[in-house]
Amino acid sequence: MTHPFLDLAPLSAERFASIEERVARLLATEQDVVIMQGEALLPLEGAIRGTAGPGTTALNVITGPYGQTFGDWLRDCGAEVIDLPVPFHTAVTAAQIADALAEHPEIDFVSLVHAEAATGNTNPVAEIGEVVRRHGALFYLDAVASIGAEPVLPDAWGVDLCVIGAQKAMGGPAGVSAVSVSERAWARMAANPRAPRRSYLSLLDWKERWIDAGRRALLHAPAQLEMLALEACLARIEEEGLDSVMTRHASAAAATRAGAVALGGGLEPYVHKATEAAPVATTLRTPSGVDASALVAKALSLNPELPLAAGGGTLSGEMIRVNHYGPAARPDLVESCLTALGTALGEFGARVDLEGVRRQ
Numbered sequence: 465m466t467h468p469f470l471d472l473a474p475l476s477a478e479r480f481a482s483i484e485e486r487v488a489r490l491l492a493t494e495q496d497v498v499i500m501q502g503e504a505l506l507p508l509e510g511a512i513r514g515t516a517g518p519g520t521t522a523l524n525v526i527t528g529p530y531g532q533t534f535g536d537w538l539r540d541c542g543a544e545v546i547d548l549p550v551p552f553h554t555a556v557t558a559a560q561i562a563d564a565l566a567e568h569p570e571i572d573f574v575s576l577v578h579a580e581a582a583t584g585n586t587n588p589v590a591e592i593g594e595v596v597r598r599h600g601a602l603f604y605l606d607a608v609a610s611i612g613a614e615p616v617l618p619d620a621w622g623v624d625l626c627v628i629g630a631q632k633a634m635g636g637p638a639g640v641s642a643v644s645v646s647e648r649a650w651a652r653m654a655a656n657p658r659a660p661r662r663s664y665l666s667l668l669d670w671k672e673r674w675i676d677a678g679r680r681a682l683l684h685a686p687a688q689l690e691m692l693a694l695e696a697c698l699a700r701i702e703e704e705g706l707d708s709v710m711t712r713h714a715s716a717a718a719a720t721r722a723g724a725v726a727l728g729g730g731l732e733p734y735v736h737k738a739t740e741a742a743p744v745a746t747t748l749r750t751p752s753g754v755d756a757s758a759l760v761a762k763a764l765s766l767n768p769e770l771p772l773a774a775g776g777g778t779l780s781g782e783m784i785r786v787n788h789y790g791p792a793a794r795p796d797l798v799e800s801c802l803t804a805l806g807t808a809l810g811e812f813g814a815r816v817d818l819e820g821v822r823r824q
């Protein structure tokens with residue numbers, strides 16, 4: 465008997481290239497798109513190691529845990545790193561970036577996370593892109609949590625390295641990911657003696673042996689199941705329409721914020737301004753005296769299927785994450801999440817208005 469996962473015909477180079485083309489269309493980009501055969505951390509790290517080194521001065525914006533990681537990689541590459549940390553309840557502004565660039569004219573690399581699923585904020589990349597372009601720095605963007613939830617436009621925004629993964633708002637697999645690479649970024653890599661070559665982290669290998677060779681032969685056996693899942697996920701987005709997918713996420717985020725306020729009991733949107741809140745996932749602050757991990761555990765004991773999590777690390781006491789992404793960006797699921805959180809809060813002794821959630 466043939467097995468649907470095991471007995472597959474090999475994935476052809478042609479099919480692989482057609483999936484890359486669909487990713488490029490999703491990003492509305494003319495840049496080269498490389499699909500990396502691993503989770504998004506692979507192109508995120510590969511792009512930094514390819515373009516940064518001794519002599520690089522990087523402005524590293526920290527609006528959540530990923531910014532911290534990028535700073536560590538940049539330092540490990542030998543780059544000078546200027547960290548720009550921003551409180552997690554807000555976004556960075558283009559003016560803050562402009563000030564940092566004016567203060568350190570030697571900056572030639574800017575790393576930014578577009579939306580942070582882990583902290584629930586989103587940054588104004590279009591405005592920041594203008595500032596970065598005027599300065600002339602290379603612009604590296606982690607759009608893993610924004611793609612599918614809000615516009616991601618590397619060409620229009622002047623992004624040189626734009627990394628995406630399918631596991632968040634795209635509702636796809638986590639085991640492959642993609643990066644769009646500008647001509648400037650390729651030139652930076654080609655000139656970097658420390659850029660990974662003949663390495664799993666290497667983007668240059670894909671340029672030389674795949675793109676420049678006419679996309680005829682893959683570098684190694686592809687992650688076939690993940691590639692097929694990515695193809696199916698792109699087809700589903702194309703069928704629903706990207707705009708409609710993004711609207712679902714924006715509605716889910718707005719409903720979560722409004723519902724939390726209606727619920728009362730001291731639950732508040734973690735990100736103060738709605739315009740700075742990421743459409744991919746909504747973070748909530750628990751009232752003082754209520755541990756977010758304990759509250760989420762109680763809510764999940766009522767319904768283990770809900771996309772709820774406590775914040776990571778030091779945020780685990782005060783932050784709840786409502787991960788309403790992909791197929792979970794639905795009004796009924798948002799209502800279920802808030803009802804479970806409200807019921808749990810009630811059991812912790814808070815006064816909540818469960819009817820208020822239903823009226824939203």
Ligand SMILES: *Cc1c(COP(=O)(O)O)cnc(C)c1O
Nearest residue numbers: 504530577579580581606608609
């Ligand atoms: C989710 C996410 C990633 C990918 O990391 P995983 O935790 O392995 O899914 C990268 N960057 C950002 C901003 C993310 O939200």
